Amino acid sequence: MSLRDIQYQTDYRSGYDNIVEDFVRPSLRVAREYCRAVGYFSSSALESFGAPLGEFIGNGGKIRLVCSVELSSSDLREIENGTPKPDICAHRLVQIIENEFADGVGNGTTRLARLLEIGRLEIQIAVPKSGTGIYHEKIGIFVENGDFVAFTGSANESRNAFENNRECVDVYTSWESPERAQRKRDHFEVLWDDDDEGVEVHTFPEAAKKKLLRVCGEWEAGRKRRRRRSKKWRHQEDAAKAFLSAERGVLNMATGTGKTRTALNILRSLFETDQIDTVVICTDGNDLLDQWYKELLDIRKEVGDDVRVFRHYRDRKEIQEFALDPKRTFLLLSRSSAAMALKQLGAAQGQRTLLIYDEVHGLGSPGNRDRLTGLSDDVRYRLGLSATPERPYDQDGNTFIEEDVGPVLYTFGLHEAIERQILAPFNYHPLSYTPTEEDRSRIAAIYRKKKAREVAGEPMAEAELWIELARVYKTSEAKLPVFVQFLEEHQRMLERCIIFTETMDYGRSVLEIVHRHRPDFHTYFSGEDQSTLQRFARGDLECLITCHRLSEGIDIQSLGNVILFSSERGQLETVQRIGRCLRTNPDEPGKVANVVDFIRESDDDAVPNADEQRRDWLSALSQVRPQD
16 A cells, blocks of 8 residues: 555545544555654654554654744843853753653653654754744655655644644645645755754754653653553452442452452542442451551542541440431441441431441351341442451351352452462471370360260250360460470571460460570460550561461561461461461562461371361462462
8 A cells, every 4th residue: 555545635624534543544554754843842742643653663664853842031041142052942852851751651752762762753843043932833744755745734743633623734645736745845854954044953952862761761661560560459450340340249359469458449439439428347356447547547538538537446436426427427346336337327328338347257257147137238338358258167157248248259369469479479387296195185075075965955066066176276285395396497487477376375385485585575465555566567576476366457568477376277267367477578579478387197197187188278379479
């Protein structure tokens, strides 16, 4: 195809014709040179100028561009005082690039910058020989071997001018209007050769060129980083879309992958589209509630400073204030108070409410089921968040969560999070132990109790049996000497470390062992001062010994090691606990965490026990490494 194969009109008018699609793109597709003289040098001119260049560049096309720069009165005074005009123009261009291009450029501009760098784009700056005006002609020529098409008219070199403004360009082909086409081409060549009587042209300054290339290069590098980040965190957008479409349900997202951030994005979206004006957030644990409070104060700045934030946990008792006027409010409360809050919402307000249950697996307990059944039926948007929403041994609880909140809508697990470099990989250290005779006696006692209950007509549920048996293994004294031996060669495992035990008494036994190796440790059991956690987060303490309090929601990026004296049969608690140390740390690129676990040797080689099943699962997960 050639220029002569294009059916050119004598003119193109926006509103009647698409100047870019009907004229510019077809011409660039076959041209070998594009000559253009326009008004201002600006980011929008270069951006739009670069937009339709794909095939033109692929065909080896070359561009010659003349544009203007407006000089101020102070610029003219400097010129009168002897400063060379090219120097003034160069200074003004650098200012334009700094002020206009640094805030962001697009694909067209970066493409043109690369063409400038390799010599496929030449730019000259036109400045009137007198006065403070600018060169403002608008001439263009598409050249293909001996043929060319000239055009002139009101349109600047910008997409807005071509597509949105009311513009008109007149077109002259060298084979149908040779005299007029040649005249326009001569106008451009006279200008390019600096032979125009009223305008002088200067080569695009080297300083401005370097500045433009640097700005575009930095922007391109930033865009690649944003693309990588967007790709890395795209699961949050996918999860939010799944919920906004369904309006009810659970997001099953691994610890550290942004459950809270996703929930806040959903909140923001619903506020911006005027779907809600009330948000109720329920979870357990003062540490986690405090973290939510900080997030709500930040998001309030985006959805409106008039939104009020109420709390009902610890010493804050603000449900009644919320009940007086729940519109334009956030209410943050412990799960035990959720029923009290939901009773304050009428049916109409419920349709304008987002209810968020963080760590939603806790919702299915018998007490919560009794208190909450039916209270959220009028709430339109119900969102559950959890790294492991399934409740082990509790089908009634799982059914309640699905009926009251909704089904699992989206899953993003540890495996995917490690591969995508959202969570750190980890090394797994399974330590085998053999139960003691005392342990076996305690197990035998549990089975005698089970049999007695059967005789009495009050049989022990399977879940109850497993829980009692597991408690024996979780507190087995046989683990302690194994731990002592392990620390002889791995003392550094106690640095930035959390140790999970089943009971405070057992924790004190572990404490005595830790004390032999380092002094900067502390317990963090129920009722202890929250400042202990803050000291650990600051690095004043290296090791914490705790029961359940740090299983959920706490984000300490420097944490590198977790030791599990206590692990549940199901994956829920294990995922939460190891998730504490899998947070990536910007101060430690390439972080690899450590998980130390205790595995009871099975009495039956053919049937793996719960510990051995967990060992196999974590061993496989520990092989996952980040993917590029």
